[in-house]
Amino acid sequence: MIHLSSRKGSETKQRYVNIFDDLGSDWEAIVEIRDTEKEADFIEGALPKKGLVLDLCCGTGRHSIGLCRRGSNVVGMDLSRNLLAIAKMRMAEAGVKFPLVNADMRYFPFKDRVFNAIINMFTSFGYLPSETEDLKCLLEVYRTLRHKGRFLLDLANRDHIVRGFRERDWAEFAPYYLLEKRLLDRGNSRLTSNWIVIRKDTGETKSIVHAVRLYTLDQIHQLLSRAGLAVTEVYGGYESQEFNLEASRMIILAQNPQESRR
Numbered sequence: 098m099i100h101l102s103s104r105k106g107s108e109t110k111q112r113y114v115n116i117f118d119d120l121g122s123d124w125e126a127i128v129e130i131r132d133t134e135k136e137a138d139f140i141e142g143a144l145p146k147k148g149l150v151l152d153l154c155c156g157t158g159r160h161s162i163g164l165c166r167r168g169s170n171v172v173g174m175d176l177s178r179n180l181l182a183i184a185k186m187r188m189a190e191a192g193v194k195f196p197l198v199n200a201d202m203r204y205f206p207f208k209d210r211v212f213n214a215i216i217n218m219f220t221s222f223g224y225l226p227s228e229t230e231d232l233k234c235l236l237e238v239y240r241t242l243r244h245k246g247r248f249l250l251d252l253a254n255r256d257h258i259v260r261g262f263r264e265r266d267w268a269e270f271a272p273y274y275l276l277e278k279r280l281l282d283r284g285n286s287r288l289t290s291n292w293i294v295i296r297k298d299t300g301e302t303k304s305i306v307h308a309v310r311l312y313t314l315d316q317i318h319q320l321l322s323r324a325g326l327a328v329t330e331v332y333g334g335y336e337s338q339e340f341n342l343e344a345s346r347m348i349i350l351a352q353n354p355q356e357s358r359r
Contacts, residue, residue: 116307118177126270137163139335148213154221158184165193174198203233223310235324242353254347255311326351
């Protein structure tokens, strides 16, 4: 059972631009080339064996579906209605069913201490307008995690991006070509990308500009600590590799060390 919150925050819930909603099925083509089974194996091994799991920014549901197939009790949450619609279709194709919730990551619609684990995968963190807004999300993670509940946060490693920075790049996916021009603001740790999608069938193009805040390990460690979360492990990849400055991923396992006050 999902425990929804009836509380109404006093703050104005200002929505932010969600580039994944604009991408829709085009985003699905990007994530389809990922080794989701290997990623789900890693996630399963890092989480408690029992209890409710929130897939925060679940997108098309690829991790949620993989975990549900393995017997986990999952809830998917995302701001993008387009990606949630795709997730619903993918659930039906996979023969699994779990709740999908449309909500802002700064304002969870759940009561306190509901989840045994929360996951946020594939650099879904850092798109909010400011570090203060990122902290709001982590405070919600803390609020809704049970005592000793685990939070798995998967980010791109800032140091790896800075060392190997490429201003221009391109990639080919099944339905389109993707041209990318990047601007790296090292002082503010912001990576701004202009994605140009060129469809193979029609030649139609569309441009999407987005920016993500990059964190070093020390910076995200401090932010998690401010939210009340304690880091327990840091990995450099989905095979539990040791984290170092050369690792492309920065996968952090944290927990809520506080006893519930209720």
